[in-house]
Amino acid sequence: MLKIIADNKIPFLEGVLEPYAHISYLPGAKTDASVIKGADALITRTRTKCDEKALSDSGVKMIATATIGFDHIDTAYCDKNNIKWVNAPGCNSGSVLQYIAATIATLTSKLCIDATQQTIGIIGVGNVGSKVAGFANSIGMKVLQYDPPRAEKEGREQFVDLPELLAQADLITFHVPLQRTGIYKTHHLGDAAFFEQCKKNAIIINSSRGEVINNDDLLAALNKQTIGHAVLDVWENEPDINRGLLDKTMIATPHIAGYSADGKANGTSMSVQAISRRFGLPLEDWYPSNIPAPAHPTLQIDAQGMTDQQVWSKAILHTYEILEDDQRFRREPATFEYLRGSYPIRREFRAYCIQLKNGSERLVEMLNKIGFGHVELI
Numbered sequence: 001m002l003k004i005i006a007d008n009k010i011p012f013l014e015g016v017l018e019p020y021a022h023i024s025y026l027p028g029a030k031t032d033a034s035v036i037k038g039a040d041a042l043i044t045r046t047r048t049k050c051d052e053k054a055l056s057d058s059g060v061k062m063i064a065t066a067t068i069g070f071d072h073i074d075t076a077y078c079d080k081n082n083i084k085w086v087n088a089p090g091c092n093s094g095s096v097l098q099y100i101a102a103t104i105a106t107l108t109s110k111l112c113i114d115a116t117q118q119t120i121g122i123i124g125v126g127n128v129g130s131k132v133a134g135f136a137n138s139i140g141m142k143v144l145q146y147d148p149p150r151a152e153k154e155g156r157e158q159f160v161d162l163p164e165l166l167a168q169a170d171l172i173t174f175h176v177p178l179q180r181t182g183i184y185k186t187h188h189l190g191d192a193a194f195f196e197q198c199k200k201n202a203i204i205i206n207s208s209r210g211e212v213i214n215n216d217d218l219l220a221a222l223n224k225q226t227i228g229h230a231v232l233d234v235w236e237n238e239p240d241i242n243r244g245l246l247d248k249t250m251i252a253t254p255h256i257a258g259y260s261a262d263g264k265a266n267g268t269s270m271s272v273q274a275i276s277r278r279f280g281l282p283l284e285d286w287y288p289s290n291i292p293a294p295a296h297p298t299l300q301i302d303a304q305g306m307t308d309q310q311v312w313s314k315a316i317l318h319t320y321e322i323l324e325d326d327q328r329f330r331r332e333p334a335t336f337e338y339l340r341g342s343y344p345i346r347r348e349f350r351a352y353c354i355q356l357k358n359g360s361e362r363l364v365e366m367l368n369k370i371g372f373g374h375v376e377l378i
Ligand SMILES: NC(=O)C1=CN([C@@H]2O[C@H](COP(=O)(O)OP(=O)(O)OC[C@H]3O[C@@H](n4cnc5c(N)ncnc54)[C@H](O)[C@@H]3O)[C@@H](O)[C@H]2O)C=CC1
Pocket: 068, 069, 070, 089, 090, 092, 093, 096, 123, 124, 125, 126, 127, 128, 129, 146, 147, 148, 149, 150, 175, 176, 177, 178, 179, 183, 184, 185, 186, 207, 208, 209, 233, 234, 255, 256, 257, 258, 259
């Protein structure tokens, strides 16, 4: 019988593969060579290091990671050794968008900023970055995009170079993969020289990978006030993060930007479907049917006397109150992995209905563009 090892923190998976495989659920960080030996396939998250040490002589034929990022997989080793690997492109991009939208709603309110007067610089414009660009456009921000691999393929028209982005952007948000080498290297892309080129009050947001920013340089830039603020979901050396940096951040979370239930369901189903295709199982169209509904799926907003920004902020923060994650984390930063493993149910915008009293067609269009499931004037 097919033997599969799956990370025990992948939701919606239990019971699905059991009719066709012997499946063991193990903690991701402890899934090493000693337990992998003899498995045909792995279903992982980012916490399982899939390298030569773990895989050589294991017999593993396929690795499916239920995540977007795949920097935990030594893809060159896998390719050389005929181990098929797949990630789950875009699976939780809607969740990261929700994280960034909640960040912008929170910051603009805390710092009394009019979003329509702000420029956002997006570094890496793939699945997540494109959604962030669409959101920023829909709330009236000016958008600058930096993505050299795309510019090379598609032409430079919709992209700027990095110095231009850094000179103009009020908010800078990273959505690149972690690449340690090569012409498109992103490791420590955010370093001292990078921060020196930013506007003095620039806000840096990182929800990509911790190592994309040199955390010591970021802390120094915050201390020297070379930049204004930082919002971090990802950190160098997780879970043992730089506590000095944590204290200087405006919003801090333990790598949960992609943790919506929708994103997790997508990731799990993409992994199951890929395994199914590789091993000929009848689960090629499988998708979880048990995603919990939001506690309060309908929100009524009386827009009388409110600005557009107040309306969209209220709608966004109803779906995701990011400061609750921030507070839980700051209270006990040492519980980084526990907070991730016990993350509450969060549903994305499309699971919500917004009813607008005294609203306008313009607001309805804006909320529809942001991605709410249903928006109506009442
Ligand atoms: N915090 C979290 O929970 C999550 C984090 N992530 C991270 O976010 C990253 C981005 O996700 P997606 O947008 O789905 O990935 P994607 O692969 O769709 O897009 C990445 C984009 O970055 C661009 N890029 C590559 N090298 C670059 C460079 N040197 N400079 C500028 N742009 C560059 C690529 O051309 C591509 O357009 C993932 O690789 C993952 O590491 C993803 C999901 C959740």
